Amino acid sequence: MEDFQQGLTRRRWLKTVGAASAALAAGQILGEPKAAGQEISGQQPAPEFTGPGANPYWTSVGQLATYPQKAPLILLTDRPVQLETPRHYFLSTVTPNDAFYVRWHLPMIPNAVDLKEWRLHVEGNVERPLTLSFPELTTRFKTVSIAAVNQCSGNSRSRLQPRVPGGQWGNGAMGNAAWTGIKLREILDAAGVKSGSVQVQFEGLDRGLGPKGLGSNRFMKSLDLTNPVIDLCVVAFAMNDEPLPMLNGFPARLVVPGYFATYWMKSLSSIRVLDTPDDNFWMKAAYRIPDTPRGNTTPEDMKSGKVATVPIASMPVRSFLISPDGSTKIPAGFPLRLRGIAFSGYGGVKKVEVSSDNGANWTEAQLGTDAGMYSFRIWYLNWTPKAAGRYQVAVRATDTKGNVQPDDGVWNAGGYLWNKIERQEIVVGDAS
Amino acid sequence: MQTRRWYLVAVAALSILAARGLYADFRAGDYTQGGPGTIRQVLRNAGTTDSTYDAGQYPIYYPDLAAGDGKDDVENNCELCHSPRYITMQPVMSGQAWSDEVNKMIKTFGAPIPDDAAQKIIQYLGSHYTPETRKR
Numbered sequence: 001m002e003d004f005q006q007g008l009t010r011r012r013w014l015k016t017v018g019a020a021s022a023a024l025a026a027g028q029i030l031g032e033p034k035a036a037g038q039e040i041s042g043q044q045p046a047p048e049f050t051g052p053g054a055n056p057y058w059t060s061v062g063q064l065a066t067y068p069q070k071a072p073l074i075l076l077t078d079r080p081v082q083l084e085t086p087r088h089y090f091l092s093t094v095t096p097n098d099a100f101y102v103r104w105h106l107p108m109i110p111n112a113v114d115l116k117e118w119r120l121h122v123e124g125n126v127e128r129p130l131t132l133s134f135p136e137l138t139t140r141f142k143t144v145s146i147a148a149v150n151q152c153s154g155n156s157r158s159r160l161q162p163r164v165p166g167g168q169w170g171n172g173a174m175g176n177a178a179w180t181g182i183k184l185r186e187i188l189d190a191a192g193v194k195s196g197s198v199q200v201q202f203e204g205l206d207r208g209l210g211p212k213g214l215g216s217n218r219f220m221k222s223l224d225l226t227n228p229v230i231d232l233c234v235v236a237f238a239m240n241d242e243p244l245p246m247l248n249g250f251p252a253r254l255v256v257p258g259y260f261a262t263y264w265m266k267s268l269s270s271i272r273v274l275d276t277p278d279d280n281f282w283m284k285a286a287y288r289i290p291d292t293p294r295g296n297t298t299p300e301d302m303k304s305g306k307v308a309t310v311p312i313a314s315m316p317v318r319s320f321l322i323s324p325d326g327s328t329k330i331p332a333g334f335p336l337r338l339r340g341i342a343f344s345g346y347g348g349v350k351k352v353e354v355s356s357d358n359g360a361n362w363t364e365a366q367l368g369t370d371a372g373m374y375s376f377r378i379w380y381l382n383w384t385p386k387a388a389g390r391y392q393v394a395v396r397a398t399d400t401k402g403n404v405q406p407d408d409g410v411w412n413a414g415g416y417l418w419n420k421i422e423r424q425e426i427v428v429g430d431a432s
Numbered sequence: 433m434q435t436r437r438w439y440l441v442a443v444a445a446l447s448i449l450a451a452r453g454l455y456a457d458f459r460a461g462d463y464t465q466g467g468p469g470t471i472r473q474v475l476r477n478a479g480t481t482d483s484t485y486d487a488g489q490y491p492i493y494y495p496d497l498a499a500g501d502g503k504d505d506v507e508n509n510c511e512l513c514h515s516p517r518y519i520t521m522q523p524v525m526s527g528q529a530w531s532d533e534v535n536k537m538i539k540t541f542g543a544p545i546p547d548d549a550a551q552k553i554i555q556y557l558g559s560h561y562t563p564e565t566r567k568r
Contacts, residue, residue, distance in 0.1 A: 068490065115483045165522050
């Protein structure tokens with residue numbers, strides 16, 4: 001006994017005991033040992049659906065899945081494909097291509113593109129219709145690059161109360177990339193927009209199986225030619241200095257800085273100048289928001305039919321706490337660095353504030369490098385929780401136009417425009 | 433021999449105590465059967481050097497649809513345009529909300545679903561995917 005105690009260090013002793021107890025347990029001498037803290041085990045599967053309440057998780061629930069050119073992402077649907085980006089990827093202003101979320105509308109989405117045959121058609125009400133090959137697109141015009149956030153209109157849809165049908169995204173239907181390509185305006189000028197034109201319509205390689213003339217057959221989006229965002233638009237053939245993944249719109253997609261992703265046509269094949277407003281389903285019926293403050297309404301008002309709607313456009317200001325994510329218990333007195341991102345479709349973030357007491361008191365965070373007014377902006381704040389407890393950390397951003405994130409949710413039938421202040425519980429334990 | 437027996441008794445006794453965390457300032461060596469599972473890595477391959485850029489086929493991960501009357505009608509009709517993950521991914525909804533969804537598929541999107549099949553689909557969704565009935 002004395003030899004035994006002297007011969008082993010405390011650590012090795014515990015290891016031996018651990019192995020011995022495991023062996024005992026396996027032999028069912030002790031019966032089934034219930035380990036302390038089993039409820040936080042990494043082996044507890046997350047639920048695969050949430051009830052009628054708001055989804056309480058940062059991302060959507062559901063399994064991770066692998067797709068071509070992609071890291072494992074959160075699977076919403078498989079045909080057509082919708083994949084959500086896990087939270088930790090947002091610790092950087094640049095969302096990697098293989099982690100960038102995916103959202104298609106129609107089942108016939110491109111698997112392969114032959115660049116010998118592929119053409120970008122510039123057509124409709126123009127003086128000189130163009131059919132641009134990939135080399136023509138990449139060399140004929142001046143190349144520009146812009147960092148811009150691409151966010152699904154329905155990002156965070158699973159927060160709405162009452163819940164609405166549609167992709168049940170958490171917060172991960174967004175990403176930020178450096179988009180390189182040609183200014184849409186330059187391409188339109190090369191084709192010569194005829195007078196009397198009102199909109200420019202975009203269509204990609206995806207097709208549906210529904211009847212002709214319906215939204216289940218073709219996906220098309222349009223922007224007014226008088227909209228100043230036209231001059232910001234880029235036909236991008238590179239994403240973070242690489243070709244676009246097929247699922248993110250190879251070989252080229254439209255980039256509409258500040259606008260929701262519904263306009264960012266993937267696998268762009270046609271730029272069509274219209275002399276009458278686009279009345280296809282995806283403009284006339286879908287992706288519309290109530291013409292009310294914040295696009296907010298109620299199920300009752302929607303049902304009454306008295307709510308006028310307009311096409312969705314710019315993204316309201318948002319901010320997120322990315323780290324810590326609540327999965328790690330923090331010792332009291334630990335010098336934490338809270339980190340996250342913020343952005344606004346209205347052109348840049350002016351200020352990010354953080355509260356560690358559920359919104360009673362706010363402290364201004366520091367902002368990281370400014371990569372452009374349509375990019376994610378990193379924020380960070382050092383914070384040392386003094387005592388054990390459950391802290392409700394909240395983060396809110398103010399954009400350069402003075403818009404502040406509200407502490408109220410929004411409700412509309414499409415599940416769009418969610419930008420309520422985010423909260424994260426941080427569990428702090430005793431350190432002694 | 434006497435020492436040896438004491439040694440074994442001591443190890444067994446201390447093991448029981450340590451397994452219950454009474455003597456340890458940390459717990460270690462605690463493993464369990466894998467829970468949610470693993471994800472296999474996929475091969476990364478750019479393919480050929482010709483002008484075709486091929487990402488390959490997109491995988492279908494078929495969900496575990498609830499068993500019951502009308503499941504066949506879902507499989508035979510809804511899956512023309514989308515996989516049944518469009519059902520399992522949705523929030524739990526009332527029978528009326530599911531009915532509205534099915535009617536939207538028919539009237540707005542032109543889904544060619546016969547009336548009797550549509551009724552069975554509505555019945556099926558209202559029986560398995562409402563707040564009261566959804567189990568998985």
